[in-house]
Amino acid sequence: MASDRFTDFANTGQTRWILAALLLVSLIVPGQAQTRKYLVLLSDKANTPYTVDRPEQFLSQRSILRRQRQNIAVQTRDLPVDPAYMTQLQQAGAKIWFPSRWFNAVLIEASDAVLATVRQLPFVRGIEFNRALSGARRSAEAEPVETNASRKFGNVAALSYGASQSQVTQIGADKMHDAGYHGEGMLIGVLDAGYLNADRVGFLKPLFDEKRILATYDFVKKETSVYEDDSHGMSCLSAIAATSDGMLYGTAYKASFILLRTEDAATESRVEEANWLFGAEYADSAGVDVISSSLGYTQFDDAGSNYTYANMDGKTALCTRAAQIATQTGMVVCVAAGNEGNSAWRYISAPSDAVSVLAVGAVTSAGTRASFSSIGPTADLRLKPDLVARGQGTVIGAPDGRVASGDGTSFATPLLAGLAAGFWQANPRLTAAQVTAALRRSGSQFTTPDVRLGYGIPDFSRAQTVAETLKSLAVYPVPFSDLEPLTVSWGELDANTALDATLTDLAGRVLWQTRTTPPGLAAFTVPDIGLSAGMYVLTLVAGENKRSLKVIKR
Structure with a gap:
């Protein structure tokens, strides 16, 4: 579900590892009992036929290589749901929509009677939020036909001339392009409400001519086509991928893309958060490098499902937890901060409250905050948004092929996602966490951040300077926390060099120690070992190289 006050524009050959997760569902016919969707949480993966030693069973080669480059181990959380449990849920009468590897859960559609049976199954641990994620439906025909997308995303004014230069130069993407980095070889996953006419408009024609749309999927309708629904995602995509001489250039217009529809613009329900989770898992499996998502969640059609500001704590919202896990698989995740700055809510929306994502706010062409851009901090007093980009008068593409302008953090987000992709292309040895850290540190007000603009406007050239420091020894964040664990990378070490770490x-007194021999970048994350707040000493030894430094837990 998207934040319902977004003021953005909108008009109303996949491989085995993806197909295994996309299950067919039967339509409800008139006369059947009312059904709702529930995210059923399972107890374990004890008897799953999948193993972490054979990730090729459920992850693409590109996904495996992304982890290996960053020394990220495949873990039990990555294993698919036990197929036997899926079968038993179906035998209990539940209609299966999608499984979730990360949450060990299955989205089902069920009547009250079927749900009661499901709850009694011995492997069912519970129901997410202990409630339905969507309202009752009598039939497929009962779904609303007209869309309330304009309430979510707003409108756009047409332009008769090209003016995208200022939004590109504002974040230094022009310098990135001059240096030869346009996103070549990078894979960006876009999660949005639809991509109306993306396969027809001229400014995206090179994407299709060069076969750089690698996959599409619609988690709302359970189909592969995404080009006939809402156009919000198409406009967001144009901010990254458009190529129209003298009119509009995206920030990473040579990248490849996976287009995922997770949002139903006609409704506001928590099932769209579950769709966001499935979309992020799909992106992970496909080997996506950068996620760009201009969706936010605070209020729902069912007011009883509404979040409060206290829930924007980095660990409550379903999509927030999903976004945090996505960053831990080695993807850079860029999400819109929201457009509630002028409303009673004011604050950021989920999943932009996730610790390790880049929450993106909006500024004007002059670099001042757009009045609608949501502010921080998070409920647990962390700094958000992280960064800002042009979100007022952003030059984008419209579904009729025009170049247009739009307002919203929705359009600032893909600008920054494209910057992240090009910057990572320029610095392939960095981890996703380092890319995120470098972009934060490149912000125009990194030394004086605030809750309105975060670290400010990022810049490619400044990020390049930061990258040089990260290629040596980097220990971050400072201080670290349970939500944002301590990460170490030592770029000077050669691959397959043994690295001993002691905390x-x-x-x-020794609290933790490990030895790692990474095949690529020498990097690791200190696990959660229940440390109290305070100061500790981390000692690193690699051959004749030895470093000791103090680290702080908050």
């Missing part, structure tokens, strides 16, 4: 308290 002690100030009295010298």
Whole structure:
């Protein structure tokens, strides 16, 4: 579900590892009992036929390589749901929509009677939020025909001339292009409400001519086509991918893309958060490098499902938890902060409250905050938004082929996602966490951040300077926390160099230690070992190289 006050524009050959997750569902026919959708949480993966030693069973080669480059191990969380549990859910009468590897859960559609049976199954741990994620439906024909997308996304004014230069130069993407980085070889996953006419408009024609749309999927309708629904995603895509001489150029217009529809613009329900989760898992499996998502969640059609500001704490909202896991698989995740700055809510929306995502706010062409751009901090007082880009008068593409302008953090987000892709292309040895950190540190107000613009406007050239420092020894964040664990990378070390790490308290007592021999970048994350707030000493030894430094837990 998208934030219902977005003021953005909108008009109303996949491989085995993807197909295995996309299950068919039967339509409800008139006369059947009312059904709702529930995310059923499962107890374990004890008898799954999948193993972490054979990730090629459920991850693409590109996804596996992305992890290996960043020294990210495949773990139990990555394993698919046990097929036997899926079968038993079906035998209980539930209609299966999608499974979730990360949450070990299955989205089902069920009547009250079937749900009661499902709850009694021995492997069912519970129901997400202990409630339905969508309202009752009597039949497929009962779904609303007209859309309320304009309420979510707003409108756009047409332009008769090209004016995209200022939004590109504002974040230094022109310098990135001059240096030869346009997103070549990078894979960007876009999660949105639809991509109306993306396969027909001239400014996206090279994407299709060069076969750089690698996959599409619609999690709302369970189909592969995404080009006949809402156009919000198409306009967001244009901010990254458009090529129209003298009119509009995206920030990473030579990248490849996966287009995923997770949002139903006609409704506001938590099932769209579940769709966001499935979309992020799909992106992970496909080997996506950067996720761009201009969707936010606070209020729903069912007011009883509404979030409060206290829920914007980085660990409550379903999509927020999904977004955080997505970053831990080695993807850079860019999400819109929201357009509630002028409303009673004011604050950021989920999943932009996730610790490790880049929450993107909006500024004008002059670099001042757009009044509608949502502000921080998070409910647990972390800085958000992270960065800002042009979100007022952003030059984008319209579904009729025109070049147009739009307002919203929705359009600032893909600008920054394209910058992230090109910057990572220029610095392939960096991890996703380092790319995120470098872009934050490149912000125009990194030394004086605030809750309105975060670290400010990023810049490619400044990020390049930061990247040089990260290629040596980098330990971040400072301070670290349970939500944002301590990460170490030592770019000076050669691949397959043994690295010993020891964490002690100030009295010298060993609290944790490990040895890693990474095949690529020497990097690791210190696991959660229940540390109290305070200062610790981290010692790193690699051959004759030894470093000791103090780190702080908050």
